Amino acid sequence: MSTRGTIKNGLRKRLAAVSALAMGAALAVAVPATPASAAATARVDNPYVGATAYVNPDWSAKAAAEPGGAAIANTPAFVWMDRIAAITGSSEARGLRAHLDTALAQGANLFQVVIYDLPGRDCAALASNGELGPTELGRYESEYIDPIADILADPAYASLRIVTIIEPDSLPNIVTNAGGTAGSTDACATMKANGNYEKGVGYALHTLGAIPNVYNYIDAAHHGWLGWDSNMSPAAAEFKKAATSEGATVNDVAGFIVNTANYSALKEPNFKVTDSVNGTTVRQSKWVDWNYYVDELSFAQALRTLLVSQGFNSNIGMLIDTARNGWGGSARPTAAGPTTSVDAYVDGGRVDRRIHAGNWCNQSGAGIGERPTAAPEAGIDAYVWAKPPGESDGNSAPVANDEGKGFDRMCDPTYTGNGRNGNSMTGALPNSPLAGHWFSAQFQELVRNAYPPITGGGTGTDTTAPSAPTGLTSSAKTSSSVSLSWTASTDNTAVTGYDIFRAGVKVGSSTTTSYTDTGL
Structure with a gap:
């Protein structure tokens, strides 16, 4: 899908620093917007x-x-x-x-x-x-x-x-x-x-x-x-x-x-519904x-x-x-469970780790x-x-509200009384x-617990937002321009560029740590 959900790591890092700095012309970042057509769209299959x-x-x-x-x-x-x-x-x-x-x-x-x-x-x-x-x-x-x-x-x-x-x-x-x-x-x-x-x-x-x-x-x-x-x-x-x-x-x-x-x-x-363990189909497992x-x-x-x-x-x-x-x-x-029994085989290999497949509320x-x-x-x-x-x-306990929402014991982590989930624990947080x-x-x-893992810029599983650039300074001011410079933070290595905004409007971009804004 061509959406903002498939942003490259460098752009993700830039988004995290969105409120970076401001002085005259503000240094900030944003997702580029493509104007939508005012015309009606043709109906598509997907x-x-x-x-x-x-x-x-x-x-x-x-x-x-x-x-x-x-x-x-x-x-x-x-x-x-x-x-x-x-x-x-x-x-x-x-x-x-x-x-x-x-x-x-x-x-x-x-x-x-x-x-x-x-x-x-x-x-x-x-x-x-x-x-x-x-x-x-x-x-x-x-x-x-x-x-x-x-x-x-x-x-x-x-x-x-x-x-x-x-x-x-x-x-x-x-x-x-x-x-x-x-x-x-x-x-x-x-x-x-x-x-x-x-x-x-x-x-x-x-x-x-x-x-x-x-x-x-x-x-x-x-x-x-x-x-x-x-x-x-x-x-x-x-x-x-x-x-x-x-x-x-x-x-x-x-x-x-x-x-x-x-x-x-x-x-x-790690297993298929057609698998068998010692002659017993996995369909007979408790899960x-x-x-x-x-x-x-x-x-x-x-x-x-x-x-x-x-x-x-x-x-x-x-x-x-x-x-x-x-x-x-x-x-x-990462593999099926032991073949000592069909339940051990399924329970040891299933990635869905709920206590019961009928558990639906805020699952741990x-x-x-x-x-x-x-x-x-x-x-x-x-x-x-x-x-x-x-x-x-x-809600895990009763909460008074004006939204018509009640209290369901399946959201209570201590509840074991629902026959539809085999009277097992609810697994709720x-x-x-x-x-x-x-x-x-x-x-x-x-x-x-994300899978695929949520990765940061480049490698590893860094999901921490980078700190903002610091030390914005301006120099060489004229009636029509100003030169800006700043210091990139050490954890901002994946940032591929900075967008420059003046009064909320993007006026330029920089792939370094400086920029001259003209046309003031």
């Missing part, structure tokens, strides 16, 4: 190919302020519209139109947004319950989807490819957690009975899909949720039902996304538990084939959220995964960061804030 994706400055500033965060602070990630108020924004976070305007100012031509406010939202997880009750479909349509559509349809944004993720966890919950299934909940049963998940998804697809530069991707859970035949085939049928309701058609669907806000490994490099898939890439590719067979267009593409599924660090296995030991990449594998439109690293999955709020400890853990 919106990620050749795209420059928007970097959310709100998230970027938080990431850059963390140890090691400067190395990834310019990575594009999705913006979440998780409540009606998020559309207009607040003093703490910009609204949808402000994000889009900033995208244009950045020179981006790809904007990514999560549509996430269904009635009775996320019925099987209390931490991410939303503001709308299970019967408030009318409010969802008129107060949430319609205002979003009005903004996205503004001709000012016609040059942007706008990628949406439609309602994470909604339809998968209907498949596995409603009405007679092992993980059933009363809330999910209600949503299955009234059909508002399907109606809401259909309305969102139809309304947003009518905008020529919008690309809708439906959330499709992950392999540890739907990877069994008993779940996967019904899920495909459920997706088709929702995608053809409330006026929507399969033409409103650009593709699907897996692993949204989850931790399932992109690839398990795999008869699943047909052991990682997200194989699951996504197989699900795509199934969805096409169900009537979705043959050119649909899959997205995989890789923001938190790297599982690197010193504990990452997790790491940032693959950086956003366009068309990395057959059938995959992109690896993306749907869940921005550092944003909490949920302690002291976590409300879902969507900044969680510094989680961010730092994700950076430490």
